Amino acid sequence: MADSVVTGLFVPMSLLYLSATSGESLVRVGILLSVAGAITLPFPLWVGRLVDGVGPKRVVLVAQLLQAAGFAGYLVTTSPTMLFIAAVVTSLGQRAFWSSIFTLVSYLADGDSDARARERWFGVIGSLRAAGYGVGALTAGVILSMKSNLASRGAIGADVLLLLVAAVLVGAGIPGRAAPSAGRDREHQERGYRVLWADRPYLGLVALNTAFALCNVMLGIAFPPFVTHRLPSMIWAIGPLLAANTIVQAIFQPMVVRLIRSLSRDRSLCLAGALWASWACLTIAPEWAPRVIWLPCLTIAILCYSAAQLVHSPVSNALAADAAPADVRGRYLAIFQTSFAVATVVAPIMFSILFEKSSYAPWTTLALLGLLTIPATLFLASRLPKPALLGGVAPV
Known part of the structure; x- marks a missing residue:
């Protein structure tokens, strides 16, 4: 915190x-x-x-x-x-x-x-x-x-x-974890990243999470300039809506974790993709809708974004941890986290280029990206360890 x-x-x-x-x-x-x-x-x-x-x-x-x-x-x-x-x-x-x-x-x-x-x-x-x-x-x-x-x-x-x-x-x-012995450490150094680079399903998970991460970081990057340039009468709502997202994240995360407990992790990620696609569609909807429903559209859009983030964050990190061999989990999770770093670098450039072409382009792209994560997740799920999808720890 x-x-x-x-x-x-x-x-x-x-x-x-x-x-x-x-x-x-x-x-x-x-x-x-x-x-x-x-x-x-x-x-x-x-x-x-x-x-x-x-x-x-x-x-x-x-x-x-x-x-x-x-x-x-x-x-x-x-x-x-x-x-x-x-x-x-x-x-x-x-x-x-x-x-x-x-x-x-x-x-x-x-x-x-x-x-x-x-x-x-x-x-x-x-x-x-x-x-x-x-x-x-x-x-x-x-x-x-x-x-x-x-x-x-x-x-x-x-x-x-x-x-x-x-x-x-x-x-x-926080209790520490004893460092491995020197001999075991040399063994890990020899096999660690070699095993990871050969683990194509896990690398696919990293690539898939980069798509999710792009949706994740776009709220702060794309939402304020879009509203400012295309819906100038709604500028006053940017701060309250972003604050609402933060409040929802802080209060409802434990409840959402309980609600999705019965779903496998791949289905939860599919749900997150659908919610982010809905967020993008609802954000662009005021371009065609009467002004009287602009605020309801944007409010529901932000709630869809919040729900997607509430589902994706704990599930994706849990899946990444359980899909990694326990003895080299540090390497695996470090590479997994680079998906967020790449997204933060790509997102500003991506939005700027697309928004310059048209106000619809960024949101259409995000909606398609969110929808494409669904078949991609289902395809990848058949190749990841089943215990990782259901909550068990993948064998070393």
Whole structure:
């Protein structure tokens, strides 16, 4: 949750604050942050190997400390070079965190006797993440309204403190996993990624999740500019609707996990694809509908998006964990998480190009993408381990 508070607090004010402290334009700051993120994309390959070697808890701890160091760097940034170095350190910490945290949660879930416990564990994590991001974003909005550089610096200082506190809590409150012996570790180093690259069904799962992740990240990227340019009288609704999504995520995740318990994981993912397709169709519907139903259309669209995310997040992470051999799970889950990293890089470019062609193009593409995940999921399900689809752990 602390990591989500940090993200929600920093992202809205990042460009403005870093531009003011470094003396660079918003465009230049954006480019520096994008480049810093892009050059760290291969980092999870090494992180996954490290997780299997020393255990996920230690990697999560280091990731929190790296992020804290990066944000501390933002506090003393006075030049583009310093900004870039701080951004790289922060990005490395974020890549390490997301490449290890789900393995840590998965190992904790291993001790649960419930065969579908992973969904519950990942559901709780998702609920806390949504609540944390909402708190951070709300606080950032207040700070931005103050138009005070001192307040912004205080917020980033709070980010550093939160990350350090999170590291202490992880270190003190979560049991560690003993690192494998040196001989066993060498065996893993020899077979780890070789096994993964040969596991075509799992690589297919990563590719499929990239499509889901594109739908997932498009709300924040595509929804505000679409409403602003095509439905200008509804601009006032953007904030409340995005806030509603966060509230729904935070409150209803445990309930949704219980509701989909009777479904196999492949059917749950098909449901998520259908819901994201519905979200895209309902978002574009006001282009042809009377103005009186614009707000109901957009509201139902956001609820469809929220429902899709509530289904997809715990199920996809649980499936990815159970479909991975236990002894190299760190590598597998690190690669699985790159699907979200790729989506965050592709989504802005994809939306910009499609929206320039027409206002319909992004939403038509997303609707088709959501629908195509259904046959793709069913095809892939026949090739994945059945225990992983039903909640058991795939054999090593």
